[in-house]
Structures are given as C-alpha cells and as structure tokens.
Amino acid sequence: MSEQELRIRKIRNGTVIDHITAGNALNVMKILGINGKEGLVVSVAINVPSSKYGRKDILKIEERELKQDEVNKIILIAPNATINIVKEYQVIDKKRLKLPAELKGFPRCVNPNCITNSGEPVETEFYVIQSEPLKLRCKYCQRITSQDDIFKQF
Amino acid sequence: MDFKNKSIISIRDMKRDEIDFIIKSAEILQDNWKNYKDYLKDRILGTLFFEPSTRTRISFETAMKRLGGMVVGFSAPEGSSLAKGENLIDTVRVIENYCDAIVLRHPLEGAARLAANYVKIPVINAGTGAEEHPTQALLDLYTIFKEKGGIDGLNIALLGDLKYGRTVHSLTYALSNYKVKLTLVSPPLMKIREEIIEDLKNKRIKITETSSLDEVINEIDVLYVTRIQRERFADATEYERVKGSYRIELKTLKNAKKDLIIMHPLPRLEEISQEVDYTNHAVYFKQVKYGLIVRMAILLLIFGFELK
Numbered sequence: 277m278s279e280q281e282l283r284i285r286k287i288r289n290g291t292v293i294d295h296i297t298a299g300n301a302l303n304v305m306k307i308l309g310i311n312g313k314e315g316l317v318v319s320v321a322i323n324v325p326s327s328k329y330g331r332k333d334i335l336k337i338e339e340r341e342l343k344q345d346e347v348n349k350i351i352l353i354a355p356n357a358t359i360n361i362v363k364e365y366q367v368i369d370k371k372r373l374k375l376p377a378e379l380k381g382f383p384r385c386v387n388p389n390c391i392t393n394s395g396e397p398v399e400t401e402f403y404v405i406q407s408e409p410l411k412l413r414c415k416y417c418q419r420i421t422s423q424d425d426i427f428k429q430f
Numbered sequence: 431m432d433f434k435n436k437s438i439i440s441i442r443d444m445k446r447d448e449i450d451f452i453i454k455s456a457e458i459l460q461d462n463w464k465n466y467k468d469y470l471k472d473r474i475l476g477t478l479f480f481e482p483s484t485r486t487r488i489s490f491e492t493a494m495k496r497l498g499g500m501v502v503g504f505s506a507p508e509g510s511s512l513a514k515g516e517n518l519i520d521t522v523r524v525i526e527n528y529c530d531a532i533v534l535r536h537p538l539e540g541a542a543r544l545a546a547n548y549v550k551i552p553v554i555n556a557g558t559g560a561e562e563h564p565t566q567a568l569l570d571l572y573t574i575f576k577e578k579g580g581i582d583g584l585n586i587a588l589l590g591d592l593k594y595g596r597t598v599h600s601l602t603y604a605l606s607n608y609k610v611k612l613t614l615v616s617p618p619l620m621k622i623r624e625e626i627i628e629d630l631k632n633k634r635i636k637i638t639e640t641s642s643l644d645e646v647i648n649e650i651d652v653l654y655v656t657r658i659q660r661e662r663f664a665d666a667t668e669y670e671r672v673k674g675s676y677r678i679e680l681k682t683l684k685n686a687k688k689d690l691i692i693m694h695p696l697p698r699l700e701e702i703s704q705e706v707d708y709t710n711h712a713v714y715f716k717q718v719k720y721g722l723i724v725r726m727a728i729l730l731l732i733f734g735f736e737l738k
C-alpha cells in the first residue's frame with residue numbers, strides 16, 4: 277500500500293499519528309491507553325513503506341484528541357511522528373514532534389538507587405544524548421535510561 | 431579561577447584546569463598549612479552523613495578544624511536509615527540556616543546534586559551511591575602528582591572490583607582528563623561497566639583490560655588496589671580463590687618497577703599484605719595525609735581564599 281492509498285481512507289473527526297518509528301504503533305497505543313475496549317474506531321498500519329524513513333507506522337483514532345502529556349511521551353518512542361488533528365475530514369492542525377535537548381518529569385530514571393526514585397519531591401531531569409534509539413542521561417545520577425527502559429514503564 | 435561558593439558535586443563536571451588548580455592549591459598548602467590555621471575561624475561546616483564513613487568524616491572534620499573552623503552534623507549508625515521521615519531536600523534546607531557549607535554522604539546516587547539545587551551554600555559530595563566520590567578522586571590525583579612528580583605519561587593500573595567500586599569510577603573519570611595509560615585489572619566478573627568505557631572513548635586516556643596482574647606488573651607506574659567484596663560472590667570457595675589471586679605480597683612485586691607506587695583508598699583488609707607496608711612502594715598511609723591537605727585546600731577555595 278502506498279502512502280497515497282493510505283491517505284484515501286480519511287477519518288471524519290479524530291487524530292492521525294503519522295511517521296511513527298516502524299514497529300512502534302502498539303507502544304503508542306499503550307501510551308494512549310487504547311486497548312480496544314473503549315469502543316473507539318482505531319486503524320493501525322504497521323511497517324508500511326515510507327519515502328522518507330523506509331518504513332513507518334500510522335495510527336488513526338476517531339473521535340479522540342491527544343493530551344499534551346501524551347504527546348510528550350510519544351516523542352520519546354517516535355521522535356519523527358507527526359500528529360494531525362482532523363475535523364470534518366480536514367486536517368485542521370499538523371504538528372511535527374520535536375525531541376527537546378532536555379526532558380523534565382518523564383520518564384522515570386532506570387536506576388533504582390537514583391535519588392529521584394526515593395520519594396523526594398523532585399521531578400526527573402534528563403539530557404537527551406541520542407535520539408534514535410533514544411538515550412537519556414539522568415541529570416542527578418548520570419545513568420543512561422534507554423528506549424527499552426522507557427517501554428517497560430508503560 | 432574562582433571556586434568561591436561553588437559546590438563540588440561530580441568529578442565529571444570538572445575540567446582539567448579546575449582539577450589542576452586544586453592540585454596546585456594543595457601543593458601550596460602542603461608545607462605551609464600551619465599558616466592558615468585561623469582562616470576559617472568564624473565558619474561552620476555541616477557534615478551530613480546519611481551512611482557511615484568514619485574515615486571520610488574525620489578527614490573533613492580535621493581539615494575544617496585545622497583551619498580554625500567548627501563542625502556540626504550527624505552520622506547514621508551502620509545499617510540504620512536516616513532517610514526515613516524527613517526528606518533530603520527539607521533536611522538540607524534546615525541545615526543551611528546553621529552552617530556555611532555542607533559535606534554530604536548519602537547512599538543514593540544524585541543526592542549531592544539534588545541537595546545543591548536547593549540551598550545557597552556550597553555542597554561538597556563526600557560519596558553518593560556507587561558512582562561519585564569527587565574529593566577521593568582529587569586526593570588520589572594529588573597523591574600521584576606528589577609521588578610521581580606529575581600525572582601525564584604514566585601507566586596507572588586499577589586493581590580489584592572495578593564494577594562496583596565507587597573510588598574506581600570517580601578516579602577513572604578524573605584520570606580521563608590526563609594523557610595516561612589506564613590498565614584495568616580485575617576478575618572477569620568485576621570488569622568496569624561498559625558504559626564507563628563508552629564515556630571515555632573520546633578522551634585522551636588509553637585503556638587496556640586484563641585479568642592478570644602478573645602480565646602487566648613490570649609496565650605500570652601506579653598500582654591502585656581496591657577490595658574485592660565477599661557479598662559479590664555466591665560461593666565462598668570461589669571468593670577465597672579470587673581474593674587470593676589478587677592479593678599483593680612481596681613476591682607479587684618481584685618484577686615491578688623500582689619506583690612503582692601502591693595506593694589504596696583504605697580501609698585495607700587482606701588485599702595488601704602487611705609486609706608490603708615497609709617497602710618504598712607503599713604510599714597508602716601518606717595518601718591519608720594528602721587527602722587532608724586536598725580537603726583543606728577545597729575548603730579554603732570554596733570559602734573564597736586563593737592559595738598563592
């Protein structure tokens with residue numbers, strides 16, 4: 277299926293998340309807490325050819341908008357994703373996610389002996405040292421939290 | 431270089447010129463420390479030891495008192511957890527009202543950085559978690575500098591448990607600022623973490639790893655010995671065997687360079703035989719004095735005194 281064909285099946289209202297790093301659509305669904313029981317109409321395309329990235333995943337969710345904290349988490353596993361808000365078959369807003377140089381408040385640090393995991397009233401803080409696959413360095417304990425470590429937190 | 435009011439949190443934050451500056455300052459103090467005995471006379475140092483470390487605490491307290499300062503603080507008894515109840519952030523905010531600088535020892539990684547973020551007075555990390563012990567690394571460098579006349583160009587071997595040893599990690603990062611050859615000698619199960627090697631890839635340091643001290647003993651200038659801990663082994667026989675094969679005795683040193691120095695962060699158990707103490711190689715007790723001098727220098731610097 278070409279990108280063109282995929283675009284033909286438009287949704288009326290909802291969100292289209294495009295250019296998800298190939299193989300990660302199900303993780304994005306995890307972030308959004310979608311398991312099928314909500315009754316939402318969801319279309320998932322996995323490992324479809326992409327002119328830009330070789331392969332990609334696409335997720336179309338009808339009648340659902342994303343909250344900012346959900347968007348912030350999606351960046352961490354799909355840094356190239358774009359989020360299209362659709363109203364009456366029209367894309368009314370298109371956001372390209374951008375991984376910031378530093379992160380605050382999410383994810384948790386992978387190191388159980390990190391001070392941020394001890395109940396102190398403090399948010400985690402990371403430097404992004406690599407985007408794909410993601411590698412974050414904790415500002416407190418300096419340990420590396422990887423993409424896999426983040427997946428385990430969902 | 432201005433260290434006034436600066437916290438000493440991680441050796442990884444420090445650039446070579448900053449480390450050299452502390453070493454130079456310590457060297458100035460080395461023979462003249464008595465001239466500085468009143469410099470900190472109105473200052474109070476808070477020593478917060480959330481886990482016990484008698485040696486480090488005494489070293490800091492002596493450093494402060496030798497400079498005329500006073501010390502308040504607490505030390506958690508072995509095995510207890512002071513971390514219960516009040517959180518660290520509140521504790522340091524309270525202590526900040528009593529003293530002019532804080533020395534912090536804590537079982538969790540990142541604790542000193544967190545503390546420093548919440549107070550206006552300088553915080554000195556006296557050991558946090560498994561990673562950081564910057565003043566130990568600085569005193570180790572100073573010891574090498576004093577005993578070998580410099581650091582660049584040396585072949586420095588670290589021996590023992592390189593995976594969990596806090597001193598080893600801090601010292602490795604500290605040495606990575608210098609043009610040295612680092613020889614890592616450890617049982618295969620206790621090799622330094624891959625992550626650390628990765629971190630040092632772009633540095634000037636050249637690293638080789640081996641499990642045999644015999645193979646490298648004739649090439650090294652500095653032998654830094656650390657303990658192999660019983661807790662790391664499931665099997666007692668295996669522990670005895672490994673421990674025995676990394677023990678430093680006179681016969682271990684047969685092929686060593688004449689001017690090899692042997693260092694140890696102390697306390698020493700059986701990893702260095704007492705017969706070695708009487709050789710010219712042993713500098714581990716001198717290291718304690720160098721440690722005092724380095725901590726005195728650091729205190730003077732963070733309180734705004736330059737050593738010239």
Ligand SMILES: [Zn+2]
Nearest residue numbers: 385390414417
């Ligand atoms: Zn951490």
